[in-house]
Amino acid sequence: MFEPRVVCFFCKWCTYAGADLAGTSRKQYPPNGVAVRVNCSGRVDPQHILWAFREGADGVLLGGCHPGDCHYQDGNYNTMRRLSLLKPMLKELGIDPDRVRLEWISAAEGDKLVSVMNEFVDEIRELGPMTVDLGEKLSGVEAPPEAKDVKIAKQSKAKAKKK
Amino acid sequence: MEHRIGVFVCHCGTNIAGVVDVKRVAEELASYPGVAFSTDYTYMCSDPGQNLVKDAIKEHKLTGVVVSACSPTLHEATFRRAGVGADLNPYMVEIANIREQCSWVHQEDKPRATEKAIKIIKTMIEKVKQDEALEPIAVPVTKRALVVGGGVAGIQAALDIANSGHEVILVEKEASIGGHMAQLSETFPTLDCSQCILTPKMVDAAQHPRIKLMTYCEVGDVAGYVGNFKIKIKKKAAYVNRDVCTGCGLCSEKCPSKTDSEFEEGLATRKAIYTPFPQAVPNKPVLDAEHCLYMQSGKCGICAKICPVDAVDYTQKDEFVDVEVGAIVVATGYDLYPIINIGEYGGGKIKDVVTSLQFERLLSASGPTSGVVRRPSDGEIPKEVVFLTCVGSRDPEHHKAYCSKICCMYLTKHAMLYKHTVHDGQAYLFYMDVRTGGKGYEEFYQRAAEEDDVLYVRGKVSKLYEEDGKVIVWGVDTLTGQKVEIAADMVVLGLAMEPNAQALELAKKLKIQVNEWGFLSEAHPKLRPVESLAPGFYLAGAAQGPKDIPDAVAQASAAASKVASLFAEKEYHREPIIALVDEDECAGCRVCVSVCPYDAAEFDEEKKVAHIQEAICEGCGACIAACPSGSVTQKNLTDDQLFKMVTAALED
Numbered sequence: 001m002f003e004p005r006v007v008c009f010f011c012k013w014c015t016y017a018g019a020d021l022a023g024t025s026r027k028q029y030p031p032n033g034v035a036v037r038v039n040c041s042g043r044v045d046p047q048h049i050l051w052a053f054r055e056g057a058d059g060v061l062l063g064g065c066h067p068g069d070c071h072y073q074d075g076n077y078n079t080m081r082r083l084s085l086l087k088p089m090l091k092e093l094g095i096d097p098d099r100v101r102l103e104w105i106s107a108a109e110g111d112k113l114v115s116v117m118n119e120f121v122d123e124i125r126e127l128g129p130m131t132v133d134l135g136e137k138l139s140g141v142e143a144p145p146e147a148k149d150v151k152i153a154k155q156s157k158a159k160a161k162k163k
Numbered sequence: 164m165e166h167r168i169g170v171f172v173c174h175c176g177t178n179i180a181g182v183v184d185v186k187r188v189a190e191e192l193a194s195y196p197g198v199a200f201s202t203d204y205t206y207m208c209s210d211p212g213q214n215l216v217k218d219a220i221k222e223h224k225l226t227g228v229v230v231s232a233c234s235p236t237l238h239e240a241t242f243r244r245a246g247v248g249a250d251l252n253p254y255m256v257e258i259a260n261i262r263e264q265c266s267w268v269h270q271e272d273k274p275r276a277t278e279k280a281i282k283i284i285k286t287m288i289e290k291v292k293q294d295e296a297l298e299p300i301a302v303p304v305t306k307r308a309l310v311v312g313g314g315v316a317g318i319q320a321a322l323d324i325a326n327s328g329h330e331v332i333l334v335e336k337e338a339s340i341g342g343h344m345a346q347l348s349e350t351f352p353t354l355d356c357s358q359c360i361l362t363p364k365m366v367d368a369a370q371h372p373r374i375k376l377m378t379y380c381e382v383g384d385v386a387g388y389v390g391n392f393k394i395k396i397k398k399k400a401a402y403v404n405r406d407v408c409t410g411c412g413l414c415s416e417k418c419p420s421k422t423d424s425e426f427e428e429g430l431a432t433r434k435a436i437y438t439p440f441p442q443a444v445p446n447k448p449v450l451d452a453e454h455c456l457y458m459q460s461g462k463c464g465i466c467a468k469i470c471p472v473d474a475v476d477y478t479q480k481d482e483f484v485d486v487e488v489g490a491i492v493v494a495t496g497y498d499l500y501p502i503i504n505i506g507e508y509g510g511g512k513i514k515d516v517v518t519s520l521q522f523e524r525l526l527s528a529s530g531p532t533s534g535v536v537r538r539p540s541d542g543e544i545p546k547e548v549v550f551l552t553c554v555g556s557r558d559p560e561h562h563k564a565y566c567s568k569i570c571c572m573y574l575t576k577h578a579m580l581y582k583h584t585v586h587d588g589q590a591y592l593f594y595m596d597v598r599t600g601g602k603g604y605e606e607f608y609q610r611a612a613e614e615d616d617v618l619y620v621r622g623k624v625s626k627l628y629e630e631d632g633k634v635i636v637w638g639v640d641t642l643t644g645q646k647v648e649i650a651a652d653m654v655v656l657g658l659a660m661e662p663n664a665q666a667l668e669l670a671k672k673l674k675i676q677v678n679e680w681g682f683l684s685e686a687h688p689k690l691r692p693v694e695s696l697a698p699g700f701y702l703a704g705a706a707q708g709p710k711d712i713p714d715a716v717a718q719a720s721a722a723a724s725k726v727a728s729l730f731a732e733k734e735y736h737r738e739p740i741i742a743l744v745d746e747d748e749c750a751g752c753r754v755c756v757s758v759c760p761y762d763a764a765e766f767d768e769e770k771k772v773a774h775i776q777e778a779i780c781e782g783c784g785a786c787i788a789a790c791p792s793g794s795v796t797q798k799n800l801t802d803d804q805l806f807k808m809v810t811a812a813l814e815d
Contacts, residue, residue: 003275007812013696020234023263031269031279034286034812035260036805037235039740043784043797051806055813071696072783073674073760082788114268 004058004124006033009048011041013071014106015063021110029117032124033061040064041102042075046086049100054134059099059124061116066104076104094132098123166197166292169225170284171216173207173232175262180205182266184277188231191281197292199223208238213245220249227251227291231259231284252296254739254799259287282812289807294799299736302778304390305489306730309334311382311669314342315361315712316704316719317494318368323723324492325373329730332486333368334396335378336665339443340365342496346426348526348534350712351576352607358442358529365444379405379449381665383483385672386762388779389699390489390735398482402450402458403436408474410446412438414466422454428521430539431531436466436475441529450475490699490726491673493683494719495666497705500555500563500659508554508627508656514540515634516627516654519573526580536584538653540632545652548581549636550574550592551624556659557595563659563680568709570657571598575608577655578617590617591649593624593638601711620647627654660709674760675700683707693722698737701725740799741780742787746772748794755786755795 010016016037022029038044041064052060062083064076079102087097103116172189174180185203193201200223204212207230219225228251230242235258243253261280269276306329310321313335321333333340345365347357369376383395403414418434426439433439435454438446456463457477467475499518502511509516515538517525528534538545552574556567571594578590597619599605611617624638633650640647662681670677675695676684683702686694693702701722704715729735742764744755749772755764756773763779764786766772773795775786787795787802796802 005813007809017236020236020260020263023234023267026267026270028271029268031265031272031275034279034282035264036286036808036812037260038784038800038805039797040783040785043788043800045788045802047802048805048809052809052813055810057809057813068679069676071676072781072785075760075783075785078758078785078788 002125002129004032004121004129005056006059006061006121006124007052007057008033008035008061008063009038009041009044010035010063011065011071011076012037012039014065014069015041015103015113017107018063018105018109018113021107022113023110025110027110027114029114030121032121033117040070040072040075042070042072042078044079044082046082046089049086050134053095053099053130053132056130058127058130059101059120061120062100062102063105063113064102066106069106093134093137095130095134096127099127099130164226167199167224167226168197168288168291169216169219169223169228170198170201170288171207171219171228171230171232172201172203172261172284173212173230174203174205175232175266176205179232179262179266182270182273182276183261183280184273187277188280188284192284192288195285195288197288199225207232208241213241213248216242216245217249220246220251225251227255227257227294229257229259229284229287229291231261231280231287233262234258234260234264254297255291255294257287257291257294259284282814285811285814286808289811290800290804293801293804293807297739297798300739300741300777301734301736302388302390304730304732304735305392305487306330307332307486307488308490308492308726308730309382309392309394309486309488310492310494312342312494312496312704312706313337313340313368313376313378314494314496314704314715315344315364316496316706316715317342317492318364319716319719320492320494320701320703320723320726321368321374322364322371323720324726325371327723327727327730329373329727331374332396332488333374333376334380334382335376336381337439338379338401338437338447338449339439339445340368340376340378341440341442341444343520344712345440345442346428346520346527347523348528348530349576349580351572352601352603354576354580356528362442362444365442369444376445377484378445382669382672388761389737390729391778392488392491392699394486394488396484396486398484400452400479400481402452402455402475402477402479403448404474404476404479405445405447405449407472408447409472410438410448411471412448413469413471414475415448417465417469419463419465420454420456422451427524427531428518430521430524490701490729492701492703492719492722492726493666493669493673493675493695493706494703495663495669495706497660497709498663500661502656502658504562505554505656505658507625508551508654509629513627513629513634513654514538515545515652516656519570519577519655519657522577522655526577526584534584536581543652544585544588546585546588547649547651547653548578548588548590549624549634549649549651549654550578550590550657551654552592552594552657553623554656554658563661565659565680565709566598567657567659568598569660569711571596572601572604572607572711574655574657575611575617579611579615582615582617590615591620591651592617593620593622595621595623601713622647660705662706666706673697673700693718693725699729737778738782740797741777741782742775742784742795742797744773744775745794745796746770748792749773750792750794752791754789754791758785758789760785
């Protein structure tokens, strides 16, 4: 069975804490996602999302505080706006916009985190593996030199796999 | 620089090791680029575990450490201290969360949990590779506190802070301190007179050498951050020079203009120049321009003529005073949910349907009826009084979903006090549940029901209407399933408590969080109940949630002790995980200035570049994501670090 690879950007105040709560409550979900802890979902730049796809992610999950609850007043609104701009762009690039999901999960919502994880992984599984080679499409996007090397190595690996 | 990272994989007994193959994880990571040392241990947070980390740092000359264990919220500080113990900068120690976000949530798939643990640790290795040695930012602390709100919580907080040796500015928007507690008759469960226990405290606050009382004032602009707030306080025009006024009261006595008294909840009148109540502190009047004949039409001027010290000044304007404080206690209190919103109970149009605070005034010896319960419509002593709980609260469909917590108790007190004054009267109390959590509360309720014959009816009242000088109460007794109809002389509504109307505005100004109902949010519901998440702000009283007097006072004292502990340190240390501008790259577009929620990003007019004020930046990263030229970065969470972490998270 295809196991999607998911990168999760979780804000440390709400969603990351919600994920911790899911843990302390021993709620189970599939191990497809790895969380990257950021101070605020508003710290996440569309570049990071594109980078994840370029590095072989099948899905990207963003988690932030509920509207009005942002630890930093309104960072989550920035995320929401940025994402609504990014989604049409993803479409242009041939990436199904459903591969990116933004969810408001509070520190008290371990249950929600679990259901979102389950749903999202199932959805991505249905969409199938990511096939778009973003490296080619986004050749103009600047990446840190070291990271580029990693990327090239990865892509050749991925291509070899496909073959 | 050559990386020499140490990876320490904790078993956490079987919490991690029971699911994740910790030996394999440690072995596999030993060969990961940049890792110089990798090991596992049963309890890394124990003393021997911490020593293992310290020894390894020294022995293997580690440049960074990744402890793979529980969530960073638990032991990040522990292991950072351990790092310091081995002369490693604390910010070179990172936590890989392989318990809460791995072993505990993937118990059914051990091989994949192990794979995921490896990925999680790799992301943190990539992060620590680019971490920099940082120092916490030390900011000086102004050892003066601002307390907003002069109710019992604010007074208590001010007194406690002042008694711990620090200056306090106590700001109250009304002409007197005292808040709602000054309006109450007697207090449950002891039935001691509210004013008798409150007014000495009010006087203490006013006379305390370290408390500066600022009544009839409001908080204006707020700038700065913990330890260093700069606040503009608006002194509302009182049209009375209150420094000169002796409080003789002649002006109020002679003033010909009357209006509804706020303190008496509209049950009595006051003059246009007035002190809110006889025991007001300070006992000096203010002039209500809206109802003053002179201010409205230029005729009258009696108060100015009669004042023996010429304190009345019709030309007075609002004044602004700048103050500097290190901490702010918010004790803005509550309002009753507006009766106008309760259409099914007449929406305030039925005269003999009164609010709980109005009934307090009717019971009060200093109230408009001198403590004799008389109904507003005709001044008769009511013989059948119905008390309704949960009016506007516990009603998520129409009003507030939360429980107002104190209504069961104060209505029980109302019913009891009513029975004490009107012996042949009948008190009915409709309830959904009688909630008596509190010391001596259940006993008090038992006393009301058994000794004072208050009739408790379980059920909600669906409608109130007027008929032949009576208020008809339509309800149901859900215990017997029978319809209940009472022709009452008077009905008292236990209205929900809601945050004070101006509190929301203030919370916005102070940038502190509120919950969906507008109550101030605490940093942690259990472990940090009197602090706001925004540092330097402390919460006291009903502004944080419905509460009774003992709870409000306890919380106020707790907030005061938090302020005192902040003031005990010379400096306040802030996390250095903040934004930084590369001045060579910055194009000066000012997007960062526009997105910064703290006004920490500012534009340097001389250099034409943006600049982040270290002491204010909270490290949210909004500016970094917004910067079109990529010239803002976050210390120890740079874009490059994020890229590498993402890559590591996706590697097979």
